[in-house]
Amino acid sequence: MVIKVLGGGCANCKKLMENAKKAAEELEIQASFEEVKDIEKIMSYGVMRTPALVVDEKLIFSGRVAGVEEIKEVLKKEAGK
Numbered sequence: 001m002v003i004k005v006l007g008g009g010c011a012n013c014k015k016l017m018e019n020a021k022k023a024a025e026e027l028e029i030q031a032s033f034e035e036v037k038d039i040e041k042i043m044s045y046g047v048m049r050t051p052a053l054v055v056d057e058k059l060i061f062s063g064r065v066a067g068v069e070e071i072k073e074v075l076k077k078e079a080g081k
Contacts (some may be wrong), residue, residue, distance in 0.1 A: 001032075001054055002031065003024065003033050003034070003053070004034045004035070005033075005036070006036045007036075019067060020053060045078065
């Protein structure tokens with residue numbers, strides 16, 4: 001599973017990355033994490049507000065920091081658990 005946080009490295013982007021890593025760790029999901037700061041790449045996902053969370057190239061959230069439990073629900077669904 002590939003998890004990306006789209007954003008310019010702001011505090012909210014860092015918090016979303018922390019939450020995503022914690023969620024994957026708690027679920028024992030093998031994932032690679034990537035921070036995407038390039039505005040053109042961010043816009044290619046249709047994102048106008050950051051931070052945004054992308055799981056396996058699927059946009060999940062944008063414009064807010066999702067909590068650990070909320071991300072865990074998404075990861076379970078995406079991982080088929």
